[in-house]
Amino acid sequence: MAKHSSGMARVGGKDSKDLPKFSRDICERLLADLERAKRPVLYATKCSLDNSIYNHKVGFLTAGEKKVATELNVSSVKKMSRAIFLLEVMLRNLETGGVNTKRELYYIAKGEVKHNAAMKALDFTDQDESDGVIDFICELLECYREDFNVYANDRGGQTYSQNLIVTETLVDGDTAVIDLSRLGTTPFQPKNRPQNLKLSTKKKLDFCLIVESEGTANTLVANGFTKRHNSVLIGAAGVPSNAVRGWCKLIQDQLDVPLYFFGDLDAYTMQNIFRTLKAGSAASLIRNQDYSAPDVKFLGVLPEDIAKYQLPDYAVKESDAQEGRALKKAHDALKNDPFFHDKKNKGLTEILNWLIKNKRRCEQQAFFSVNPRDPLMPEKIIVEKIKRGNFV
């Protein structure tokens, strides 16, 4: 695999520089087929769990051999026309150096249609439609949408550290150096373009802690966590966004520091949040390589913590739509998700089994109940767990 300019390996060996050529090659092939009245076919990687492979040596979910073939016919002509239309818009983005979110691209596409009556049939009625076409193009070209300068909103990943320095290469080639220790209580917000960031430390870090709840991360920092511990502390804010996933991957690769995830003990956290952070997701098989941190460990809450610290826990209400759905998804994960089938993840699988069997859940904030008069108690427990190796 080729190395990305930022140092990350890339699937398919393409980067932004290759994309215009690669896109034109595909279009050329389609046109040549049409000239010969031959039915053109496009092949895209199938991004679904049934085409996911997990190998602990690789560390993230990768795509299998399955491809989705889209042959030009009356059923696919609309989809293919829209793909070529949006590809043209995205290539123009690359040429002009334009940067957009998916929402903005949706409106750009609508604007194109608005000013050209011949394209009226291509109009998108909502963003889901244009998002689907963008994903299709990326699966077709085996590239990231970020390669086309199309980014999601920066969300989650607020980062605190007294020792981390981030050097960002800007679009115009300038660099910006951010010393996180000088930001006070203001967090550093990781960007959707981790490849533009370079990390260094004032001194060797002991660990990186990723907290599921952004609020709890803020509390720990406010109580002086990063002052007392030579660490990086990140608030994930729920299911990690691409920015958070890429950011954690960057920290793992560039700082060579142990990563721990601290979150709720429930099926949703284990299967949706932690698995995505550690190994990526089935929907983003082609990008998991740069958007997952396989070294991250599950610090807790662990099932044994409930008894050990006498944490308040709750019964999972199957009647509750959300909790019932999470439980059902956990069943599905145990059955179909290759990540939980791998023997290296046996500990995580056991936690999932425990959750299904006991139908209990415990929130990360439960550590605040251990000694309600000591605001530092959660911090003490977290550090003690790291020291004792009490994680999975």
Added chain:
Amino acid sequence: MTGAVCFGLDLHMAKSNAVKTAAAKEPAAPRASKANLKISTSSTAEYFSKNLQQVGFSSQVKAVLTTLKEAVDNSLDACEEHGILPEIEIWVEKMGAGSLKNSDKIRVRVSDNGPGIDPEDVPKVFGEYLASSKFGRGRCSRGQQGIGISAATTWAQLTNASGARVTTKTKAMRKAFSALVEVDIKNNKGVLKEKETLDWDRSNGTNVEFIIDGRIQLNGEAGILNYLTGTVLVNPHLTLHHNLPCGASEDGGGRALERISIPRVTDTMPEIPEATEPHLHTMKLGEFIAHSHLYGRVKVDAWLKRGFSRVNEGTIKDLIATGLKRNFFDKNVDQLNEVEFKDLYTKIQNTTLIAPSTKSVLMIGEEALAKSIQRVGKVDFFSVVSRKPTICDFKPVEVEIAIARLLDRAGENDAPIQVLRFANRVPLQFDKAACAVTQAIQTVNWRAYGLGQPKESLPLGPYIMAVSIVSPFIKFKNASKETIDASDELVEEIRRTLIQAGQRLSKYIKKELRANDLEEKLRYIEQFGPILVDGLCRITNASDDRKKKAQDGLMKILGRDADAAETALAEAEKKLGHGSETVENASEIESRDGEDVDPISVDEIEADSKSKSKSKKKLSAKSAPAPKKLPVAKKLADVKKPKIIVSKGK
């Protein structure tokens, strides 16, 4: 009017001809006179004259409709009894202000080509309550008790001091007989006034005219037009001429009459099944004892075998096995005392008997219903299901259903469907919610068949759903026969029939959706093909020559697809109907056996092993072409022609 159908005084009811009323139900005042405490006896006519709301005269609108309905029912029953294809003409018009507050003076006239009535029977038919030739006979006639037409005469008498004007002639009479019939309310007798004989322009028939207080409502569920639509639908052999007020006025007051003729669609008379003897398990002890009085001095053995259905030597042996002695059956039935009757009755109830025969049930028939539904409006598509008679609540019942999509209501996708309910081929127009038919419709998941349906409600759409229940013993909730009692077994039987009709409907709707899908794909080819080529050429900077070549190539590829889509569309349309047979041409109806059935519904239906063996017939038809021009496949424009498919032998 009614031939000899409504005059045979029923022995059962002879005793109940008098209704006892306690004149002093309230606690007697200490100084009350003796007369106040005396228990008086009222005649049946007196009872009904004070309770006409119980038999359909509860409002001004209902009074007009009930009068019309009773007269038409009697005409139809009389014609069918005598094998005459009915031709009925009706007039309903406003004559001025009525005597009651906020009422109009309405003339309701019904004239038929029936057998006519002997003059001596006229007062019984029109002026005597419970004088019926049909009560308890176990036949599927419209009228049963002999109340309705007498109630109409009473209403005319009470509101306009004048009864029913009847003119009638049988074939045996040289001249027609005409008289004014009134009800002697005190004695429950019909009285003839203004008798005369006259020349008439027909060999036989009856004409009856009522002048009553009421209000004319033409439209809506309770409207006269709805009643006539329903009557026409379930009586394919009926030719109806109606003279109703025309013009913008909803109540038709003072407007000229417009004559509309609806010819019959079949010359085949419905087969009137023979009445069957009562079934022992459907009788109560009192009825059982009363039934014995009809037979006089006969042996118990003979009485049971002849007087009841499903009793044979085997039954007698079973009864002996329960402890009755053989010589008990050799006794004369009039010698049995009450204890012996009770003992016999109890033992019979504990003995297994074959279920009552379903032979007594009259069917409209699928073909007749299929033709008749064409008369309710511009029908786009319909589905007819006629289930074999079955036993519900130990009584024979037959359910027939017709569902039609109406072209003239195409915009009413969000409105509930129109439900037409029928009991023994009489439209039911009031108290819909409590009726077994409505409840059964609401229990079916119509969404599975492609219709919209709010939770536990009637489905939505431009459909008309006609549900006909035929049985010699329909259980009504009230004397005015407006609502069928929703017993679990009957609701289930109706539900099963609805499911079958729904399956048929669903096949059509799904095919229609598929056809629409294909049409859309064809449109896509025109829209997206050139855009695709333009986009590719812009990205690759291709020359105009290449562009032209690619466009030609694309059209070749998609042209092949278009041909395939056209073929598929034509096939889908073909499956909706066969060839170009029109619904009017009944002789060209094509049979198609072994049609596949929706598996979900099959499960539901097969749950009852009994129903499995039942023969079911379905008809469906498509009429009134609605051709659509397609952008590419213009030759598809002629695919939507009126068609009919008949499937038989389930």
